[in-house]
Amino acid sequence: MTRTLVLASHNAHKLEELRRILGPLIPGIELIGYDGPEPVEDGLSFEENALIKARAAAAHTGLPAIADDSGIAVDVLGGCPGIFSARWGGPERSDARNVELLLWQLSDVADEHRSAGFVCAAALALPPVNGTAGEEICELGVWPGRVLREPAGEHGFGYDPIFQPEGETRSAAELTGAEKDLLSHRTRAFGALAPEIRERLAAG
Template sequence: MKVVLATHNPHKVAEFQQIVAATRPDLEVIGYDGPEPVEDGVTFAQNALIKARAAFAHTGLPALADDSGICVDVLGGSPGVFSAYWAGQKKDATANLALLLDQLRDVADPHRTAQFHSTIALVTADGAERTVEGVWPGRLAHRASGSGGFGYDPIFIPDGQDPASERSVGKFTDAEKQSQSHRARAFQALIPLLAAL
């Protein structure tokens, strides 16, 4: 069975394919090729639903959409829903990361706590709309490290690591990230809903 993922971001499609394959190998996640809707929601849930509705309307397939970002405590939860656009409308991941590091330049380690948030929306042919959430707590490093992942991964250090071997998500293997990430946590909450498809 096919499920469309409402994103033009190939990194998210690949990540979702890996997450879904581990739990629902009968579901094929395909990318969305339709028009990009205006994400004018002020919460992750609102934006995820906007995208899922658009993908469902365009394809007629059950649609999943993820809206996610990094929320930095000392910045009052920002960038939050503006994570992809933090440095401007170009969605420049390198510029976004550099700006965030610059804004936190003088912030000491105890105050660099942050969380990756993911809200996944599911819209189905029966008109049902549901959302689930996943949160991955951690803190931000002072400089980027690692070439894996994308976005803010190279500066995010998840909680629960051995202090002697703390690594950014940029140094995680795909398998490590897929088993721990905010999207993986949200997807675990989504599994019962997908069972009904």
């Protein structure tokens, strides 16, 4: 039996990525996009923001909903940019400005102190019942590595060109989509969440 799950995102690329990740893990799932209003992401952690998005989509659609919140956490910066990764470059933010600022901030940091990790919180929210919020679950995935001194690679997006995964000689932007799907923080987080999704969809 096919069960429908909504992804709390308007990003078509993320929808396709999560279909690839979750398809083999949850047989019979139909993952659909979300066309409702976006909530204010005012949480203070990846987990809180992921749950805010999943909760809003579940309430709006009446369907079980998943969401994620992700970013890069640099050890020497105390975990920053963290939840502010997408806005790190300021009001006129873009991937290029975010990367440029982070590289400038780390310009005097020795290679051995440039450790970082891509972090993803993956959340599941069940729709409310009789006005009471449904069950919520969140899992965290971390992809360890370090920040390079200059961008490399044409694939990926965001901070991928300056992130070198642990055990790799290439940047995340030099990996193929299939290689990244096997290793990424999003794969790790949703891989941990998948058994919880299967259990709740089977019971629903």
